[in-house]
Amino acid sequence: MKKIFLICLGLICLLNSTALGAAVKIGLMAPLTGAYASEGADMRRIVELLAEEVNKAGGINGAKVEIVVQDDGSDARTAALAAQRLSTSGVCAVIGTYGSAVTEASQNIYHRNGIVQIATGSTSIRLSEKGYERFFRTCPRDDEQGVVAVDTLHKMGHRQVAILHDSTAYAVGLADEIREGLRKGGRTNLVFYNALQPNERDYSAVLTRLKNTNPEVIFFTGYYPEAAMLRRQMRDMGWNVPMLGGDATNNTDLVKIGGAAAVEGFYFISPPMPADLDSQSAKDFIKSYQDKYKTMPSSIWSVIAGDAFKVLVAAISSVGTEPEKIAVYLHKYLEDFDGLTGKISFDDKGDRVGDLYRLYRVGKQGEFVLQPR
Amino acid sequence: MRRPGEDVPMIEFFQQLSNGLAVGGIYALVALGYTMVYGVLKLINFAHGELFTLGAYLGMTLLLSFGLSGILGPLPAVLIIFAMITGLVGLSGFVLERAAYRPLRQSNRLAAVVSALGASIFLQNAIMLFYGPNYQVYPEETRVTITLSVLGLDIPLMRILLFLASVLLMLAMYLFIHKTKTGTAIRAVATDQGAARLMGIDVNRIISLVFMIGPGLGGAAGMLLGLYYGQIRYDMGTLYGLKAFTAAIIGGIGNIPGAMLGGILLGVAEAMGAAYVAPAWKDAFAFLVLIVILIFRPTGLLGERVADKI
Secondary structure (H helix, E strand, O other): OHHHHHHHHHHHHHHHHHHHOOOEEEEEOOOOOOOOOHHHHHHHHHHHHHHHHHHHOOOEEOOOOOEEEEOOOOOOOHHHHHHHHHHOOOEEEEOOOOOOHHHHHHHHHHHOOOEEEEEEOHHHHHHHHHOOOEEOOOOHHHHHHHHHHHHHHHHHOOOOEEEEOOOOOHHHHHHHHHHHHHHHOOOEEEEEEEEOOOOOOHHHHHHHHOOOOOOOOEEEEHHHHHHHHHHHHHHOOOOOOOEOOOOOOOOOOHHHHHHHHHHHHHHOEEEOOHHHHHHHHHHHHHHHHHHHHHHOOOOHHHHHHHHHHHHHHHHOOOOOOOOOHHHHHHHHHHOEEEEOEEEEEEOOOOOOOOOEEEEEEEEEOOEEEEEOO | OOOOOOOHHHHHHHHHHHHHHHHHHHHHHHHHHHHHHHHHHHHOOOHHHHHHHHHHHHHHHHHHHHHHHHHHHHHHHHHHHHHHHHHHHHHHHHHHHHHHHHHHOOOOOHHHHHHHHHHHHHHHHHHHHOOOOOOOOOHHHOOOOOOOEEEOOEEEHHHHHHHOOOOHHHHHHHHHHHHOOOHHHHHHHHHHHHHHHOOOOOOHHHHHHHHHHHHHHHHHHHHHHHHHHEEEEOOOHHHHHHHHHHHHHHHHHOOHHHHHHHHHHHHHHHHHHHHHHHHHHHHHHHHHHHHHHHHOOOOOOOOOOOOOOO
């Protein structure tokens, strides 16, 4: 009797250990609370949906994928804690996160622990200039966006340009790029370059200041809540001047917060919207997302998080879960991978190669209309 | 677009003054509730910012759910809901005092402060879980979008209403505290609870009352903010709570006209900072004003004595 019991116990231990050893753990660091909480909720939904699909199809080389989620709170301090926790939870790679400043706070922690990190919405240039070999991103960088922004401003033909940012790493990076590009172009005159305080409600003071510099066009490099409130308060002031935004204004909440009437005519530069993705794999994915959650992903950034998951699965299925091997694979062997948002390859710095940006205009009903190139 | 002969710097100055007065009006309203509770209990009610958020959310819910504006027209509906919100948030304040503050009244002062912080975190997260983390929007038809043009200035009518509402509420509070019997009892409790009890004042009842008036005012301010800006979020109470607390200190915490003065001063300092220093430095400038005021008047502009108990 005792023998049988011992054998059973041994078997249970064995089963357990193989089951544990077999699961591939991938971390997801996302803003589940804080300013970008709606982005974070979508990132989580998408990555978990894709993981479910991989597991249904038998996992990666027979091993189940397990997603370990940590909340970065949309804030650098919380992100550092989240990165510590993920680093000790046995993950080989981490997907995330959205804000550049938030990603930056976590980068050196993953670097120290030798974990692969794939950022999904952090477009600030300096993130990939630190020489971290295991840092990647499936989103484009600001300088690429800056080039498109300068092009668009030149094409619109306005001469007096105002640039407004919000002091976050992302917005300052983009604002600097645009300022530099415009200076080199020599066709425009920069009448205003300053920051507002994000997360506030009243921007009438900065708008009054802006108005008195008589710009013909305003480029705001910050995020959608502030862009929406700026538009709304400009309308209340009875001031109508063309305004452009960067890709962080690409969120359907822009219209909800600002009201369709105020936001109409706002331009933004962004990778294509989830609904405008045209590859077959993207269409299939959007369909299964809609079947499960009965809505569309509200922005492209969460879909880009899905791409981060897909390249990781591709890497792990070829070279296993060793972080170093994953990094080498992503740098050298992943070529024109068929991602949800288009072809994916990485350069030496871990940045995604290829142009993604398009120009959008907000229509009368608040719909985002893709402008012809 | 600019008419010839206009004095641009002058106009910008007055436009910024009007911007600052509007923001300051909201700070003042929130500060009024803060200062009221502090004046009586010497307790900094950190949950006040969240009660303010609660008012904004309840206001939105009532405006959307009863369809009152369809039956009565927007203005009466807003006024009725305004009264309901003041009552409802006042009631929440009453419950809050019973649950989080009264059990700790005899214990260490620090315990009550920690309990207030806890209540603040609890309320903020409860609002987030209930309404979601996204921005919520007030119905468009309840917003007053008329803009008056006075002497070259563009002043939204809503801004004037907002400012008037805060001045009137402040006056009402001041008269209530100084001219009524209950007000006298409140002042007595503020001065010395033990002596007040000996004079036959029901101290617990007075404290409950204060905890209904203060949060009620905060709730009303929250709904005004929703009507003014049109969008609200679960975590906005943190920022407004902080600013209102600053306003209360500038004016002299515990002092009702002081809260009003401090709020308006802070709002105007921010607008002027944005206009003449740099928009990115407006908070730095506003807090510089706070520091300068505290150097010359450590008790705040209208404060009488140094708070001796915290």
